[in-house]
Amino acid sequence: MRFIVGLFALMVLSACRQQDAPALDQQLYIWQRQWTPAHEQALRDSRADFSTLRVLALQAFPNTGVSRARIDARLLKADGRPLIAVIRLDGQLKSLDRDQVTAQILQVLSDWQAQGLVPSGVEIDHDAGTARLPAYAEFLSHLRSALPTSLPLSITALPAWLNSAQLPALLQTVDSSVLQVHAVSDPRRGLFDAKQALKWAKAWARSTDKPFYLALPAYGVALLPDDGGAPQIESEVQVERGGQRRELLADPLQLSQLGKTLRDDPPPHLAGLIWFRLPLANDRRAWSLTTLRAVARGDALGSRLGVTVSAQDGLYDIQLDNPGNLDSAWPARITLTGRGCESADALAGYSLQQRPDLLTFTRLHDGRLPAGGQRAIGWARCAIIDQGGSHVDP
Template identity: 60%
Template sequence: MPRIPFVIPLLLSLLGLAACSPPPTLDQQLYIWQRQWRPAHVEALAQTRLDFSTLRVLALQAHPKAGWARAYPDLQLLKRDGRPLVAVVRLDGQLPQLDPRAIGEQITSLLHDWQAAGIQLAGLEIDHDCATARLPAYAALLQDLRRQLPAELKLSITALPAWLASDQLEPLLASVDSSVLQVHAVSDPRRGLFDAEQAQHWAAEYAARSPSPFLLALPAYGVALLDSPAGAPRVEGEAPLRQGGTRRELQADPQHVASLLAELRDDPPPGLSGIIWFRLPLAGDRRAWPIDTLLAVVRGQPLRPALDLHAQQNGQLSELQLVNRGNLASALPAHIELPAQGCTAADGLGAYRVTSTPQGLRFTRQHPGQLAAGSQRALGWARCTQIDQGGLHVEL
């Protein structure tokens, strides 16, 4: 019987190990997009330290009418945090033209000030949502900027799915070290903030075109659409717009985003090195996902709401609050049955009205709403001799 060369089973063994090896881990990074920093940033950075490797911090903006404006991050807090930092320069897509000299001067001044504060940047990101027809001019700007920057400073840009239709995409990406494909808030807002299936398609197409590693920017926030007399709705984010009328809330669905992330982890497109989340949630940020939701998605944990009742008692008077102790927002329940005895008075608050039943109290929702993960909402009050919180029955 002929002997099989030793190298053949060894090769087959190595191939088997390669086939069974897990896909590469996707790096997780985080955008910090507030122009003015506040004490809530201290806790937010501490809560995210273990899950996000790199912070991309809004540093400088240029708008057609307002001109240049600095953001004012707490540089000493960032220095103590110790994670790699990328400064983000936002050039509004509606700028009539790009002035390489002015842009270079502004960025040079910014880098000097951050370095003077003891910050050693890992990179610089240019965020410019220009029209596809202007990509050649944008590439020329980046090449000029690359010559002005320190050689060790990595240069990256954000990219739009619309640019996939242009043959100028490759020359543009060749002028930077890496890029970030943005797949949220890139279409007519009336069509929604994010489409997971479309995002996966864009990522695969972009992977086939990008000559260098890229990251994917995923949403962890919501916006409101305000009707406008001009036709196209206005988009309200963190800062409220001084405009009346109907507000329609849109939010990236955490479950949809989590499903996409799981698929990307199992079968990442070639060249995809990580995910950047927009944006760091702060306490009181009414449109960013709560931190518990963001961390659960990043960690691949199950997403579920967990409604509970909290009663603050003072004698027979109880102030009732509905609490969501889960990591996913919940629709406000249509009905809440609360076993109670000896009730002489009660009233609902906000979205709820209360009626008496033989078993206790029944709270009925008057209009729809949501209860974010980790938040609470006043339900009402009751004057009863006994309230059985454990017997609470919720009907969504």
């Protein structure tokens, strides 16, 4: 009897511990250098699922110098979520002029406050080589002393730093860290590896006693044709260069599974996940916000591609639909049965093979249909099209 009572108490205690474990915080990076009207809708639709916005504020590169992101302070103020100003200092900078860079950061914070924004932290994104970590730690110590004591300071960190004896000293200079586990290896090997990311997260947890976050990808890039030098990638901005591109896209299903693993058994000190980046409606290499929100929530993912036809006076508009919550590749082939089809044509991205009773649309190049999205693929003038006789071949 005593054993049963003890076992029951242990089960109750275990259940309480699981119930008391805090959920992983979900945050977003806003990385566009120039804001557009599309930000308003994206901010509004993301508010319920992401607690904090980490906003690109300033960038410094070796050849182009320092530039400020053109944020929309009105939108951020109306949004009301905590804001963290992210300062991007390229790793190829020969050195960090601590006084000059600190002055620029303080000016950004002052300008934000003048626009009615109240930053809740500063994040420094500097992909320094391990040999330069002592100098980087010195810079961070100087910056920490210049910032208000109430303003938290964090850094974007790289898995390569795990092998450095300087890492503990570096982490002592900041309040928290953000371990980036995407786009940290040769892009020819891919954008992201979930198993490796989990290993890095567990190793990072052993290296710090302070809160840390994982920066996870919700986007894709294109690998440009190999010219024998270092690999080049194309992201939001198109690169003026010909040749076949190899698209690399973070897999939502893979990230969803990683999120479940981290929620079920989080490494010590893991405070949350930060998704890169807030997707805009016209962002061709980012997940849709519908998919991103579903992954962040841990929802079951699925796309349900279908065809919709609408007729007026014998003219049919043909549309591909994705009512699911998972972005989907354009299907390779779509067939429709009908009668008396006199003329028809495909729209950009597809070709058409026509018979009097069958229309076959064949994909010409890759593309993605966002979750909840629609795309017109063609038209036809027929006596009748049987929508129930349509077939979508992935």
